[in-house]
Amino acid sequence: MSNAERPDEPGSGDEPRGVPRRRPPREYRPAAGMLLVATSELRDPQFRRTVVYLVAHGEEGSAGLVLNRRTETAVHSVLPAWAGHVAKPQAVYSGGPVQPSGAMCLGVSRGGYYPGDGSGLVRVAGRVVLVDLDSEPAIAAATLSGVRIFAGHAGWGEGQLATEIGEGAWFVVPGRDDDILTGPMVDLYFRALRRQGFPLAWEAYRPSEMERN
Incomplete structure (x- = not known):
C-alpha cells in the first residue's frame, strides 16, 4: 500500500474492525427531577464531584439540592421532631451555598401515592416530593418511605445554568426516586454516571487526582 494511512490503523478516521463505534452521550435538558452531575471542567470546590437534584427549572432560573454532601450535624440536634422520619444516615446534608441557614426537605412517597393539597407535600417528579418542615411530621411522613433534610440549596439565575452546561460544567442525566x-x-456520583x-459511564472511573490537575 502507499504511505496513506491503512483503513484499520489508528488515525485513519475509521474505528478498527471489531471495535464498536463510540456514540455521543444522549443529551438531556434540565428539568425538575433531573440530576446535574459535576464534570471535571467545574472548578468550584463547593461543587466538586457533586450530584444535584433539580427541584425547579424555568425561564427565571433553577434551584436544586446537592445529594451527596453530608454534614456532621445530626437532625435530632436541629429538628428533633423530624429525626425519627429521616433516612439513614440521620444527618443534615449540605444542599448548596444559597441560604445555608435555611432548611429544605425532600421525601419519597410510598408506591402509588401522590400528595394532595394541604398535605404538606408538593410533588417534584416521580415519587419525589418537597416536604414542608412546618407541617406536622407524623402526618406529612405517614405516606413517605423516608425524608432527607438539607441546609441551603443551589441556585442559578436566568440563563446561568444553560451557560454552565454549555461550558461543559455539568452532565444532565435522569434522576431516580431512590437517589434522594x-x-x-x-458513592452516588459513581452510580449516577455508571448507569448511563x-x-x-467512563467518567465515573476518572481518578479524582486527575480532576485536580
Whole structure:
C-alpha cells in the first residue's frame, strides 16, 4: 500500500474492525427531577464531584439540592421532631451555598401515592416530593418511605445554568426516586454516571487526582 494511512490503523478516521463505534452521550435538558452531575471542567470546590437534584427549572432560573454532601450535624440536634422520619444516615446534608441557614426537605412517597393539597407535600417528579418542615411530621411522613433534610440549596439565575452546561460544567442525566435517600455506603456520583452506559459511564472511573490537575 502507499504511505496513506491503512483503513484499520489508528488515525485513519475509521474505528478498527471489531471495535464498536463510540456514540455521543444522549443529551438531556434540565428539568425538575433531573440530576446535574459535576464534570471535571467545574472548578468550584463547593461543587466538586457533586450530584444535584433539580427541584425547579424555568425561564427565571433553577434551584436544586446537592445529594451527596453530608454534614456532621445530626437532625435530632436541629429538628428533633423530624429525626425519627429521616433516612439513614440521620444527618443534615449540605444542599448548596444559597441560604445555608435555611432548611429544605425532600421525601419519597410510598408506591402509588401522590400528595394532595394541604398535605404538606408538593410533588417534584416521580415519587419525589418537597416536604414542608412546618407541617406536622407524623402526618406529612405517614405516606413517605423516608425524608432527607438539607441546609441551603443551589441556585442559578436566568440563563446561568444553560451557560454552565454549555461550558461543559455539568452532565444532565435522569434522576431516580431512590437517589434522594442514598445510603452512606453508596458513592452516588459513581452510580449516577455508571448507569448511563458507554461512553458517559467512563467518567465515573476518572481518578479524582486527575480532576485536580
